[in-house]
Amino acid sequence: MESLRTRFGLGSDEALSWALYDWANSAFATTVLAAVFPIYYxxxxxxxxxxxxxxxxxGYTTAIGLALVALASPVLGAVADHYRAKKRFLGAFVALGVVATAGLYTTGPGDVLLASGLFVVANVGFAGANVFYDSLLSHVDTGDIDALSTAGYALGYVGGGLLLVVNLAWVLRPATFGFPGTRAAxxxxxxxxxxxxxxxxVPLFLRVSEPDPGDGSRTTTRGTPVVTGFARLRTTLGDVRENRDLLLFLGAFLLYADGIGTIIRMASVYGSEIGIGQTGIVGALVLVQFLGVPFAFAFGSLPRRRLPVLGGIEMSTKRALYVGLAVYTGISVGGFFMTETWHFWVxxxxxxxxxxxxxxxxxxLYATLVPDTQSSEFFSFFSISSKFAGIAGPALFAFVGQLTGSSRFSIVALVVFFVGGAVLLSRVDVETGRATAREIEAAANRSGDGAAGGPAGVGDS
Known part of the structure; x- marks a missing residue:
């Protein structure tokens, strides 16, 4: 059992406890964001x-929640790094999200303002907590960061999927479970x-330690935490600009994450438009949750493997991402020709x-491109990319559909995000980016400040 855990990146109790948070919060993504609350609302x-x-x-409440996190997370990340408070900020956002989600239980017909407000707050808690959760990744005791990150997503599929199945059973068969009706369920x-x-x-807060901030992460900077946060943010922006490869990766991620997010958000709408029934769509959603578990582990093991189908070339994290983007390109093209329910399932x-x-x-990959002592700050920019990645894709989907009169052309138009992301990704020199991150961290420690300007003149690849 221990060797199997190690193989999947969960060899230490700390690693398993970190990954279990994906299991915990994915229930919000599946039940509240995707399947149950939208219909109830x-x-x-x-x-x-x-x-x-x-x-x-x-739509407005969803956008407002994401915008609030996108605007606030860089400053919050800077404060968390400066005061060595990643777990405290994580705990605060988890509490915010949990309380607001529990509050949705009290809503009913006509409670539009209350439900919208609670949903905004719950979204802020969910997305804000992810900034600090992700920033802990590079600090967790593990020998394989790719395997650990993948294990988190895999456990998220299982956790979110299990509760989703239970919740759907309640909603579809309320009397069987003792509920007076669908609304109560x-x-x-x-x-x-x-x-x-x-x-x-709970395991994360008990077993994952607050990261060592390094020699210079605490300073004698005077002023309020917000003033300190903005001061560090200005310096961090300079560090981000110095790391050309990190910037290129953020640009690539912004593009292809937009395509991925659009497929996730618009799949049900597109399926309904072309005649796929509700049962087929819900069944496909559950299929993705559970089929995603073994494939997440398999995909996460691709780096450092040699694939005979690709001429025996040794895979890397970057090359594995190319494989994923190629599959997504095929999905977009295949969606154009989809006509039957079984096509949707395929x-x-x-x-x-x-x-x-x-x-x-x-x-x-991003975690290896950022200085350890500024991980929350840098992951706040990663978070911003993922939030703004939900804008262009749906907008393009809607525009092309309006222009052509069919969403078939909209789905195939998403190819531009995957191809464009792959092109930008090809410009990223991972090793140079990692070296730059280490130099930024060393410079910060030498200066006695947790965020110092990065080195200039780092060569391109």
Whole structure:
């Protein structure tokens, strides 16, 4: 058992406890963001609103939550690094998200303002906590950061999928489980997410240690935490600009994450448009959750393997990402020709093969390109990229659909994000980027400040 855990990047209790947080918070992603709450919001909470106003309000609340995190996370990350408070900030955002999610249990017909406010706060808690959770990755005791990041996503698939299946069973068969109706079962499902998120977050706080800030991460800087945060943020922005390869990777990630996010968000809408029934769509969603587990582990093991199908070339994290982007390109093209429910399931299975692994390897690769003592600050920029990555893709999807009168052309238009991301990724010299990160960290420690300007003149690859 120990060797199997080690193989999957979970050899230490600290690594397993870190990865279990993915298990904990993925319940929010599946039940609240994807499957249960959106329908409850539109059909019950906003059911009395005219036209598509409920959908419009839901879209606004989602955008507001993401925007708040995108704007605040760089400063919060700077403060967390300066005061050695990653876990405290993580705990604060988890508490915020859990309380707001539990509050959704109290909502009912007509509670549009209350539900919208709670949903915004829950989104802020969920997304904000991820900034500090991801920033702990490079500090966890493990011999393989790619394997650990992938294990987190895989456990997230299992955890989120298990609770989703239970919640869907409650909602679809409420009487079987003692609920008086669908509405009561839905509210109980939302409350169960808060409980699940809380319980499975505990191992991280007990067993994952607060990272050593290094010699210079604490300074005698005077002023409030916010002033300190902005001061460090200005310096960190300079460090980001100095690391050309990190900037290129952020640009690549911004592009292909937009394509991935659009497929996740628009798959159900597109499936409905071309005639795929609700049962087929929900079934495909559950399929992705559980099929994604073995494929996430398999994809995460690609780096440092030799693949006969690719001429025996030795894989790296970067090359594995190329494989994922190639599969996504095929999915976009295949979506154009989709007509039957089984086509939808085949493409869902294809998504499952690369979705978790591509995102996990992106996270682990980025973690190796940032200075350890500034990981929260740098991961706040990663978080911003992932939040803004949800804008252009859906906008292009809508524009092309409006222009052509069919979303078939919209789905194939997403190829531009995967091809463009691969082109930018090809310009990233990973080893040079890692060396630059270490030089930035060394310069920070020498100066007695946790965020010093990076070295100039680092060569391109």
């Amino acid at each position: 539109e059909s019950v909470i906003g059911g009395g609103l005219p036209g598509n106003l409920a959908s419009v309000y839901y 839905t509210r109980a499902a939302l409350l169960s997410v808060a409980v699940w998120w809380t319980v499975f977050s 493409l869902a299975a294809a998504v499952a093969t690369v979705q978790g692994g591509t995102q996990a390897l992106s996270r682990s």
